[in-house]
Amino acid sequence: MASLEDLPSDPNYVYFKSVDRVQCRPILTGENAKPTFESIPTIDASQIFSADLEARKILAEEIGQAAKDVGFFYLVNPPVSPDKMDAAFDALAKFFALPHDVKMKYHVNNSPAAKGFTPVNPADKRKGFGGAREAFGMGNDYTNPEQHAIKVAPAGTVPLNQWPDDELPEFRQNVYSYFTEVYLFAKKLVQIFALALGLEETALDQFFEVPFTDITINHYPPQPDETEYKQVLYPHADYGAFTLLAQRKIGGLEVLNANAIWVKVPVIEHAFVVNTGSYFELISGGRWRSTIHRVCAKGNTDRTSLPFFFSPSPTTTIYPMVPAEDEGLKDLHRNIGKEHIRGMMADRPTHPFVKKLKALGLRPDDYTYEMVSQPLV
Ligand SMILES: O=C(O)CCC(=O)C(=O)O
Ligand SMILES: [Fe+2]
Numbered sequence: 001m002a003s004l005e006d007l008p009s010d011p012n013y014v015y016f017k018s019v020d021r022v023q024c025r026p027i028l029t030g031e032n033a034k035p036t037f038e039s040i041p042t043i044d045a046s047q048i049f050s051a052d053l054e055a056r057k058i059l060a061e062e063i064g065q066a067a068k069d070v071g072f073f074y075l076v077n078p079p080v081s082p083d084k085m086d087a088a089f090d091a092l093a094k095f096f097a098l099p100h101d102v103k104m105k106y107h108v109n110n111s112p113a114a115k116g117f118t119p120v121n122p123a124d125k126r127k128g129f130g131g132a133r134e135a136f137g138m139g140n141d142y143t144n145p146e147q148h149a150i151k152v153a154p155a156g157t158v159p160l161n162q163w164p165d166d167e168l169p170e171f172r173q174n175v176y177s178y179f180t181e182v183y184l185f186a187k188k189l190v191q192i193f194a195l196a197l198g199l200e201e202t203a204l205d206q207f208f209e210v211p212f213t214d215i216t217i218n219h220y221p222p223q224p225d226e227t228e229y230k231q232v233l234y235p236h237a238d239y240g241a242f243t244l245l246a247q248r249k250i251g252g253l254e255v256l257n258a259n260a261i262w263v264k265v266p267v268i269e270h271a272f273v274v275n276t277g278s279y280f281e282l283i284s285g286g287r288w289r290s291t292i293h294r295v296c297a298k299g300n301t302d303r304t305s306l307p308f309f310f311s312p313s314p315t316t317t318i319y320p321m322v323p324a325e326d327e328g329l330k331d332l333h334r335n336i337g338k339e340h341i342r343g344m345m346a347d348r349p350t351h352p353f354v355k356k357l358k359a360l361g362l363r364p365d366d367y368t369y370e371m372v373s374q375p376l377v
Contacts, residue, residue: 014260016235016292028259036258040265040273041066046077048188057195063274064196067284071291072255072275074268075244079188080181082270085306088178089248091171092304095136096219098167106162108137112353113160113372114344115139120221132220132232132297138175139214140314142373146176150183151210157373175215179308182244183213186310189242189274197284197322204283207318212240212311212336220252220295220303233295238277239343240311245273250303256292265293279311282334283318286326312336314369337369 008015013024028034043062047055066073095103106116118135141160142153163172187208194204220232235256247253247267254262255275265273276288297303312318314337324330341357342364348354356376357367 025260033259037070040072042074045075060192060195067276067288071289074271076271084178087174091174115160116162134219137216182308207312207316210313214309218305222300222302229298232297235294237290240277240309241279242276244308246306252295252297285320285322285324286329338367341367
């Protein structure tokens with residue numbers, strides 16, 4: 001994959017990669033500027049579990065408008081306990097503070113689904129991998145009893161998550177108590193999004209029976225030698241249905257508007273920043289955008305962000321659920337499991353699982369998500 005730093009640099013354009021294609025947007029100012037957003041809307045989520053359908057519809061209307069106009073919005077008063085969010089952030093801070101050698105015991109190469117620790121690697125310029133970022137990921141793993149309410153793994157399933165139980169015995173529990181609340185919140189949000197499309201509240205549930213869930217915590221460590229405010233996570237659009245991002249103390253997230261101006265997303269403590277991704281762009285027939293965003297930081301900041309990526313079930317094939325506004329999406333069908341494996345092959349060419357899959361000589365059409373959690377022969 002081409003390095004993002006190889007993207008052309010032109011003072012009149014912003015270049016970015018969206019769903020594997022290099023794209024650019026002209027910077028429009030003065031009388032050339034189009035009407036577009038200059039801040040991220042704030043929506044109160046307190047009625048999300050209201051027994052009153054009308055209250056849920058009002059919320060849906062606001063969310064649908066924000067997804068259409070911006071692709072990003074804050075949800076304040078979410079149904080997730082601030083204490084659990086804080087405990088997850090605290091546990092993560094302890095993990096990132098462990099000695100490098102200890103963190104490397106949980107390296108992503110040990111997990112076929114690339115869950116675990118990704119070290120800082122400034123030489124790696126692929127989206128989200130290089131620069132000043134280390135990460136810890138966890139996600140679907142039905143060998144973990146904490147996920148048995150979602151699904152129980154069939155016999156022979158390989159564990160995918162890695163937990164630093166020896167060094168931080170409370171880490172797993174703190175991450176899972178947060179995950180469990182955010183999961184229920186995300187499932188309910190799917191229904192609110194269905195209402196926002198003018199569909200029955202349960203119309204999208206079929207796509208999310210055993211959803212893809214993925215928390216990949218980003219840690220942008222301090223860079224005392226860096227005095228410039230600069231990109232630490234490259235411009236990109238998220239793949240999934242939607243992302244529920246928790247920020248704490250230090251901001252840095254920026255979102256690209258239609259005039260190619262970067263709009264800052266300051267921290268609102270215990271709120272979520274929600275953004276719609278490419279799977280929702282398809283399901284909504286192009287109404288909801290997968291908006292480009294990046295992270296910038298300067299010098300001595302030590303930032304941790306906690307995104308929860310939510311996507312349809314790996315066995316599902318998605319398509320527009322309302323008449324497509326975008327011609328290119330009209331006849332498009334995307335199988336989530338195949339997309340996932342394809343993405344992993346492109347993003348992680350040196351990962352042992354990817355090498356094994358390549359050695360088997362399978363065609364992309366033969367990929368199934370089960371290959372990740374069943375031993376590859
Ligand atoms: O760190 C952030 O605020 C955003 C992270 C992000 O965009 C991502 O992980 O996809
Ligand atoms: Fe992102």
